[in-house]
Amino acid sequence: MASRAISDLHPQLQPLAETFLRRCRDHGVDPLIVCTWRSAAEQDALYQQGRDKPGLIVTYARPGESAHNAMLYGSPAARAFDVVPLVGGKPVCDADHPHWQTMGRIALGLGLYWHGQLDAPYREFPHFQLSLEP
Ligand SMILES: [Zn+2]
Numbered sequence: 001m002a003s004r005a006i007s008d009l010h011p012q013l014q015p016l017a018e019t020f021l022r023r024c025r026d027h028g029v030d031p032l033i034v035c036t037w038r039s040a041a042e043q044d045a046l047y048q049q050g051r052d053k054p055g056l057i058v059t060y061a062r063p064g065e066s067a068h069n070a071m072l073y074g075s076p077a078a079r080a081f082d083v084v085p086l087v088g089g090k091p092v093c094d095a096d097h098p099h100w101q102t103m104g105r106i107a108l109g110l111g112l113y114w115h116g117q118l119d120a121p122y123r124e125f126p127h128f129q130l131s132l133e134p
Pocket of ligand 1: 068081082126128
């Protein structure tokens with residue numbers, strides 16, 4: 001099970017994530033963190049999906065390549081977190097919902113990289129990252 005804990009983020013990213021969540025709520029968005037850190041084995045299982053296993057492709061990163069797999073001094077230190085906005089307690093799946101743009105603006109204002117932005121190498125709306133390098 002992938003982690004949803006802020007404490008599993010890179011030390012530099014933890015305060016930014018806290019501020020991000022607070023500003024989202026200030027702007028009327030109800031953010032739910034769905035993933036901070038995941039192990040190489042969990043990354044491998046995700047990578048198989050849509051390739052060797054049924055389902056849609058959900059990641060382009062092999063084990064160890066994802067910003068979610070990053071470690072620091074032997075401990076989880078993810079350089080990215082995945083967040084979905086909730087409306088009425090349910091995750092918003094529509095990429096055109098205005099909450100995504102609100103979250104993107106807030107993240108960019110904090111110097112985070114958002115994979116939903118137009119020039120992203122691939123679009124992944126829930127993915128917010130410390131910097132483009134994994
Ligand atoms: Zn992600």
